[in-house]
Amino acid sequence: MLSIRLVVDPTEVDTLVLPVRPAEGPAQPADGATGPTEAPGTLVPTCLDLPTDLTAEATALLPYLDQPGAAGTVHRSIRPLLTPARLLLVGVGDGDEAGWRSAGAGVARAAVRESSITIAMPIDARPEAVRGLAEGLWLASYRFRMAASDDGPAGPPALAEVLLAVADPEPYRAALDTARVVAESTRFARDLTNMPSSRKTPAWFADQVIAAAAGHAGLTVDVREPDRLTAEGFGGILAVGGGSAQEPRLVELSWRPADARTHVVLVGKGITFDTGGVSIKPRDGMKLMRKDMGGAAAVIAATVGAAALGLPVRVTALAPLAENMPSGSAYRPGDVVRHYGGLTSESTNTDAEGRLVLADALAYAVDRLEPDLLIDLATLTGANSVALGKRTAALYSDSDELADAVLAAAGAAGERAWRMPLPVDYAEYLGSEIADLYSAPTQGAGSVVAAMYLREFTGDLRDRWLHLDMSAPSWAEGNDGELVKGATGWGVRTLLRWLATQPG
Structure with missing residues (x-):
């Protein structure tokens, strides 16, 4: 992963990055005709003592x-025979x-294409600026091949080091460390999800979790295989x-x-490949179905991240993993499935498989783990x-407090979510005759x-459950x-x- 370091006095700067903010007020044509606009962006004063000619x-x-100054826009200027050579x-x-x-x-x-760059940070930069900058650098430089x-379409990346020039590194170390863990966790989830399903079997996924947990004291893993799933009623x-x-x-x-005084259970849908089963998908609907375990990847990576950050909250991640394939032993539309805890579902479409594995995990969490809060993530519907x-x-x-807290976290993390209704009168749609x-x-x-189907498996946690x-x-794309x-x-970031924010 890209190296990002805090420095006070960088030397031999070949590529310098300066921050720009939009100027206040609308831009107007200079002199009423062609040429530069008035009200251009404004250079942000930084901690570096820049040469007068460079600033000019x-x-x-x-x-x-x-x-100029719009977030994320970048202008590159080449300066032959000058230092820095690129601005x-x-x-x-x-x-x-x-x-x-x-x-x-x-x-x-x-x-x-640069091997090393120096970013001059504002004199008054807050730690949040360093966190945001570092997350953007690490996440946008991610590659899976x-x-x-x-040598991908644009060739291998050369950028290996970013120096953040600050007046005093100490106020920013914690923010940079947090950004590193968040980025590493997100990249782990991306790696799991991007992996082709020819390798990404349920057993392979479980092995990745075991390997990740081994790197952090305090993490434990329990893997239920088919015999145990059968014995326990999953x-x-x-x-x-x-x-x-x-x-x-x-x-x-x-x-x-x-x-820890708070226990959170995170449940993630883990369909390592989804053909739709007997209700088979068309080819175009199937070709990206290696991503159908994105929820499981997220809850696993977030739990590893919680351990790396030392968060004082107890977290349990449940990843129900299965590959949904058609065969002589596949379940069928019209079959009745008995879930963990005893509730039964009549299958109307074997391509609606994710909710069946989630139902087991949710019921198990309520029955055996006794969490304070229960959240599930799932690549569940195209209707989303x-x-x-x-x-x-x-x-x-059903919890305003929980919904507001997660929405706030999503907004701060740069991941959008929108609260949707759970209409009482829609409950009748779930009724089966058998x-x-x-x-x-x-x-x-x-x-x-x-x-609403998933909510039926949350028992006493119904008012402390949230689904994404x-x-x-x-x-x-x-x-x-x-x-x-x-x-x-x-x-993961959300x-x-x-x-x-949860109390320990």
Whole structure:
């Protein structure tokens, strides 16, 4: 991962990055005609003592730039025979954490061919600026490749080191350390999700969790294999995984700091590949289904991150893992599945499999783990993207307090979510003539009804449960800010922000 260091007096600066904020007021044509605009961006005073000619040069450039100061915009200037030889002017917007995160992402892409760059930080920079900048740099520089050569379409990245020039490193060390853990955790979730399903079996995923936990004292892992799942009654996981040669698993990852007073259980959908089963998907609907375990990746990575940060809250992550395949042993539409705890579901569509494995894990969490709060993340429905687009997750909860707290965390982390309703009269859609519930009612409101189905398995935790349908934002079709084409690791940053607010 890219090296980011705090320095006071950088030497031999070949590439210098200076922050720019938008000027106040609308831009007007200078002299009423052509030429530079008035009200250009404004150079932010930094802790570096810049040469007068360099400051004058940068200031003179600003009126000619498009949207100078807008968060994430980068202008590159080459200075032959001068020092520094390259100058980057990066917009930081209002200078809040989000603006600096966008700036970091912009710089990571603009400086991809540099080996080392120096970013001059403002004299009055807050720790949040360093956190946002570092997260943007680390997340936007992420790459996942399995090719024999690392030479992708743009070639291998050269950028290896970023120096953050500050007056005193001490106030920023904690923010930089936090950003590093958040970025590492998000990148871990991206790695898990991007991995092709030819390798990413339930057993492989469980092994990755075991390996990750080994690196942090206080993390423990319990992996339930099919015999134990059968003995303990995890009928949903077994039904969904029954059609595949790759046997299902239930992974339980626990972080138990001493004297923790709050216990949070995080549940993530872990379908390592989804063909739709007997209700098979068309090819176009199937080709990205390696991402259908994005919820499991997020809750596992967030729990590893909580341990790395030493958060004083007890966290248990449950990842019900299965591969949904058609075969002679696959479950069918019309089958009745008995879940952990005894509730039954009539399957109406084997392509609505994620809720079946989540139901088992939720019921188990309520029965055996006795959490204070229960949150699940799932790449659950296409209806999520129809309602909210590609960048926003749907959030459901009966608790205003919990919903508001998670929405605030998502906003601060740079991950969008929108609260959706749980209408009382929609509950009748779940009624089956032969089982307790239909798994996937056909009346519409797909994301809403799926959330209401999951709620039926939360028991006494019903008013302390929250569901995030994050199918759409779990994958990016192209580079976008700190996101890189492919898996986004959505939810890790939100969960870590929220967990950091919980009392120990």
